[in-house]
Amino acid sequence: MNKARGRFITVEGGEGAGKTTQIQLLAEWLEGKGLEVVRTREPGGTRGAEIIRELLLTGDADRWPPMAEALLMTAARTDHVSRVIEPALRAGKWVVCDRFSDSTRAYQGGAGNLGRDAMTDLQKIALGDFQPDLTFILDLDVAAGAARVDARADGKTRFDARDASFHQAVREAFLAIAREEPDRCALIDAGQPLDAVQQTIRRTADSRLTIG
Numbered sequence: 561m562n563k564a565r566g567r568f569i570t571v572e573g574g575e576g577a578g579k580t581t582q583i584q585l586l587a588e589w590l591e592g593k594g595l596e597v598v599r600t601r602e603p604g605g606t607r608g609a610e611i612i613r614e615l616l617l618t619g620d621a622d623r624w625p626p627m628a629e630a631l632l633m634t635a636a637r638t639d640h641v642s643r644v645i646e647p648a649l650r651a652g653k654w655v656v657c658d659r660f661s662d663s664t665r666a667y668q669g670g671a672g673n674l675g676r677d678a679m680t681d682l683q684k685i686a687l688g689d690f691q692p693d694l695t696f697i698l699d700l701d702v703a704a705g706a707a708r709v710d711a712r713a714d715g716k717t718r719f720d721a722r723d724a725s726f727h728q729a730v731r732e733a734f735l736a737i738a739r740e741e742p743d744r745c746a747l748i749d750a751g752q753p754l755d756a757v758q759q760t761i762r763r764t765a766d767s768r769l770t771i772g
């Protein structure tokens with residue numbers, strides 16, 4: 561008998577919102593429920609997309625204009641979906657991804673001034689109707705996110721180096737996406753302690769995707 565198609569969960573938000581931390585805990589919980597889980601990230605997730613990631617995250621802040629960023633992010637995404645995400649879902653695995661199309665809509669569309677609608681159209685050209693089943697948008701005050709990134713030992717990316725007004729525009733774009741697509745998106749207050757954020761994520765995943 562064919563296995564039921566898996567579910568695709570994405571976690572979005574500004575810098576330092578806690579996506580990586582929460583994805584680790586969510587994946588462990590899902591595995592504890594007997595599900596096979598693939599954890600992945602964007603930009604990246606395949607050999608080719610990781611090469612594009614390196615191009616996108618290193619170098620001067622103005623290395624790429626917003627449209628070049630959008631096209632590179634989307635090129636990496638099409639490779640990621642076709643080689644990793646879609647095959648895993650077809651095999652019945654659950655995929656949890658650190659950032660996806662909403663990041664292009666928020667960063668390049670909102671903060672980069674290309675327009676969220678134009679970036680939605682670009683995602684449609686690249687991916688057709690392919691969408692996450694559930695998207696968590698972790699919302700955090702911009703200064704609090706920057707303080708968390710500053711406190712971390714690892715290096716900063718081209719995006720971390722941008723000013724507070726850029727990150728505020730990203731935050732507003734994510735809030736707008738959550739408002740416009742409440743069936744797919746769940747807005748989470750990422751300023752809460754780590755455990756409280758995770759409990760909200762698990763409760764929401766259970767009620768929306770019936771994990772049991």
Ligand code: Z5A
Nearest residue numbers: 575576577578579580581603633663664667708719753754
């Ligand atoms: N980008 C784009 O522009 N367009 C696109 O389409 C895509 C991406 C897909 C990828 O950067 C960059 O690419 C991203 C947007 C752009 N840049 N920005 N900004 P990345 O992958 O290197 O980094 P990131 O995605 O921004 O994640 P991050 O900054 O590394 O943060 P995070 O994953 O959200 O948070 P974390 O690593 O889990 O936590 C950060 C720290 O906070 C850490 O020390 C934790 O222990 C701490 N933490 C986490 N949760 C809490 C709570 N609740 N309380 C207190 N402290 C906490």
